[in-house]
């Protein structure tokens with residue numbers, strides 16, 4: 017523990033020193049900092065006597081709540097974080113969250129468990145691929161693992177969106193194209209098997225819209241063709257940049273150096289198929305819905321009210337995917353309307369020149385931090401690991417940069433969905449995150465970012481000021497952890513936004529809030545029932561966490577609560 021000169025005064029926790037400071041009152045109010053006596057375990061062997069409630073391990077991780085009796089006297093935390101905390105202490109916990117796309121390589125129970133053990137915080141399913149049955153199985157497997165093994169993996173559903181894409185290659189998992197080969201892109205409905213060097217296109221107007229001479233980019237430019245001839249529904253194209261075609265890959269076309277966007281501008285962001293997928297996601301209780309090719313804030317608002325009308329007892333966070341020119345035009349508005357954003361660099365790189373992608377990533381990450389929305393950096397982080405067991409140096413540098421920017425989360429796509437080394441790829445994200453976070457913390461290289469005000473009411477403003485101050489105090493006092501008691505998760509996210517040096521234990525009564533907090537930087541979400549009485553909340557928490565070996569007597573903690581808008585500094589008794 018850090019060298020604080022906190023004198024041992026009394027063996028029991030004086031109740032008056034725990035009384036929270038309520039802030040219903042005037043702006044002149046100050047927040048006296050409470051320094052409580054440090055209580056060593058040897059000096060006070062019966063410190064747990066302070067807490068009557070016994071710990072019962074409950075498995076309240078599913079969609080519905082666990083039994084009320086068990087919930088009242090227990091605390092739930094992700095089993096992986098718990099092990100990490102016990103083994104290495106507070107400082108070593110990973111702050112950057114990890115999202116894994118689940119696909120054929122990882123949809124089995126064993127593989128999902130391996131990812132959860134490896135630190136997956138969120139499992140993503142992409143509605144571009146697979147059937148509802150397939151996705152349902154994955155979601156239920158994740159829930160079952162959470163319940164049975166004590167994980168807290170959240171589920172994110174990613175919509176297909178109505179962009180133009182290829183069909184599914186007549187059952188082949190991929191098709192190789194060579195330089196100069198001529199392929200036919202057709203809107204005809206073929207019966208399998210497809211004719212040689214032919215791919216389907218999902219959009220009927222395709223043959224009319226393209227022109228001879230257009231450049232056709234598959235999967236954001238992984239493979240390129242030039243349109244050489246149009247014959248009715250068939251468009252013949254010559255391969256100019258060879259590579260691998262993957263089923264249902266996205267198609268964009270460029271004319272005289274500019275993206276052809278007229279067509280996409282007319283398509284709805286959320287197609288009728290997407291609405292069916294969204295209904296499916298709501299019914300299966302997903303935690304996040306990521307919306308592809310968002311163009312404006314309206315579509316996000318629309319989806320949010322749609323969800324609100326259908327989910328009364330829990331929330332689903334809506335993540336705006338930033339992957340089109342239109343989304344960049346309305347970036348701030350879109351981020352503001354959403355519960356989070358994703359820098360979807362795959363499609364983004366097909367819509368803007370590649371060399372602009374890094375600065376856009378930087379901008380999106382910064383805006384999200386300012387507006388207090390979690391941000392995910394996605395696509396090709398470890399692309400070579402789809403085929404090889406070690407990443408390239410350049411990939412490690414790319415991951416490091418996203419961690420250094422302090423994005424909330426990093427995402428694996430093909431690496432975990434259909435790559436040969438999903439667990440290895442995840443472990444690279446984990447170790448690079450840990451290393452870079454530690455390096456920057458130790459060298460105090462994080463420049464203090466000026467955070468704008470985000471509060472929309474005076475009460476919010478108080479919460480925000482409390483969090484900003486608490487994070488600063490936490491750094492200056494070198495505390496071991498910030499504790500935040502939050503019903504909605506809002507105050508936890510305000511703390512996360514400050515990116516403090518120590519981890520943030522976020523206690524919330526709801527399993528749904530807890531799972532969604534999993535996406536946010538530095539938060540360790542716990543499910544715990546608590547009251548408005550902070551003294552008893554703290555005593556119970558200390559006791560439960562001590563029993564589980566997750567904190568020790570003498571650890572220095574700053575505790576906040578969003579019910580009372582209070583802030584306290586104390587040593588764990």
Ligand SMILES: Nc1ncnc2c1ncn2[C@@H]1O[C@H](COP(=O)(O)OP(=O)(O)OP(=O)(O)O)[C@@H](O)[C@H]1O
Pocket residue numbers: 117118119120142144145146174262263266308362363395428429430431433434
């Ligand atoms: N459910 C699935 N079934 C089969 N293959 C999948 C599935 N999910 C992903 N894949 C494979 O993994 C690859 C990468 O998946 P991912 O979802 O990241 O695609 P993406 O193109 O990056 O995302 P998006 O379609 O949202 O732009 C896909 O191209 C596909 O080949």
Ligand SMILES: CC(=O)C(=O)O
Pocket residue numbers: 308337339359360361362363364394395429
């Ligand atoms: C993730 C995604 O949709 C993209 O990178 O395009």
Ligand SMILES: [K+]
Pocket residue numbers: 142143144174175176177308
């Ligand atoms: K998608």
Ligand SMILES: [Mg+2]
Pocket residue numbers: 308339360362363
């Ligand atoms: Mg995309």
